[in-house]
Amino acid sequence: MNQDILVEWNPWWEKKVEFELVDRELKSEIIKWIERKEVTAILGVRRSGKTSLLYLIVDYLIKSTNPKNILFIKADDERIKKEGLISKSIELYKELISPKGKVFVFIDEIQEVPEWENTLKRIYDLEKNTKFFITGSNFSMLKEDLSYRLAGRLAYFDLYPFSFKEFLKTKMNIKNKISLLSKKQEIKHNLVKYIEFGGFPEVVLEKDEKKKNQLLQFYFDTIIYRDIIKRRGIRSSAKMEKMINYFLQNISNLANFSKVGKTVFLSTDSITEYVKYLQDAFFVFSLSLFSFSLKKQEINPKKIYCVDSGIRNVKGFRFSKDYGRLVENTVFIEIKRKNCANPLLGVFYWISKSHEVDFVVKDGLRVKELIQVCWNSEEVEVKKREIEGLLEAMREFKVNKSILITKEEEGKEKIKNKKIKLIPLWKWLLNIE
Secondary structure (H helix, E strand, O other): OOHHHHHHHOHHHOOOOOOOOOOOOOHHHHHOOOOOOOEEEEEEOOOOOHHHHHHHHHHHHHOOOOHHHEEEEEOOOOOOOOOOHHHHHHHHHHHHHOOOOOEEEEEEOHHHOOOHHHHHHHHHHHOOOEEEEEEOOOHHHOHHHHHHHOOOOEEEEEEOOOOHHHHHHOOOOOOOHHHHHHOHHHHHHHHHHHHHHOOOHHHHHOOOHHHHHHHHHHHHHHHHHHHHHHOOOOOOHHHHHHHHHHHHHOOOOEEOHHHHHHHHOOOHHHHHHHHHHHHHOOOEEEEOEOOOOHHHHHHOOEEEEEOOHHHHHOOOOOOOOOHHHHHHHHHHHHHHHHOOOOOOEEEEEEEOOOOEEEEEEEEOOEEEEEEEEOOOOOOHHHHHHHHHHHHHHHHHHOOOEEEEEEOOOOEEEEEOOEEEEEEEHHHHHOOOO
16 A cells, blocks of 8 residues: 555545535534544445545544544555555554644445454554544444444444435525425425435435436345345345345335245244344344333334335335335334434334334333324324324323324324324424424
């Protein structure tokens, strides 16, 4: 490796750099950890914008830090040898720059470097004035493995594709709440596009719809065939593809793994294992029944959600027919996104003999929130059933407030001491009260 490449990776050493990037909401959470020593890891599905988020943190630092105290290492650059890359880059950097004070080291796609965790542990323990930010895109970056490899030295954050708020930044000039409310119809039109094509940054920024679908297909193929089937050495790849198609076609529905296995000719154990692989790749998430019994959580059917509605739709399922379930999928991912910095948070579904609640959000031992999605609230019987479900759950969990997310309707329902807030999806996604 030579100095030219290092300078190429770090253009801010020589000149002022303009970052033309969509600001990410997660940045504010990561900034809170800048002064702490822990290695800060950004995890998430491929193409969700992890590299861009690193550059946003660099941009933030440049405003208050000497740019020469910031080192960026592109571990996936094909021109360089990976062995010892981190140590060699830092050594070369110090020879070239001789930085004074705290140094911020950003390493993108760190999994490309052999034994990177040992290098980080050594530097972390010996050099008190070095702060690391890292990203990675494969199974070497699983939370369990990271926590084990960097025990006590790690803070991690999950990055998802664009939220609807971030999506709108690329489509509209919105300055404040009044601006939002005055453009209601345009926002609702964009919401349909967001649910149809999803929030992967490159897909959002692409204007041609045919190319949007092609990008989504490329992402799907890379995640499923390269990151899972090939890397995990799955022999029954055709059966796994059938399982994935089954889950995507039945997004947000209850799924009994034993029955799914019979449908796609796989054992229940294989279904459980393959779903774990999909979750490790941040492609899908499984939602368990709320119960204080771990055994009940394990044996009851799961609800499967996809990380992005666009990548789900690329498989050719009927968009209009599935819209209500895609809305529920969008709500689930937003719940995960809003609470990604809370390690005590758990999300479940709840079901009784007569009712079901889509999302029970638990913070530690306390039920924090009950959320129901009702896309047909204008139908009296449907709305009545959903409200009754929330009331039953509110009594069960001793909660006095809950949320009913709707297509258009908003307001409040008060039954005795229980309050249910009705809010349109677009307002809930944008945090508009």
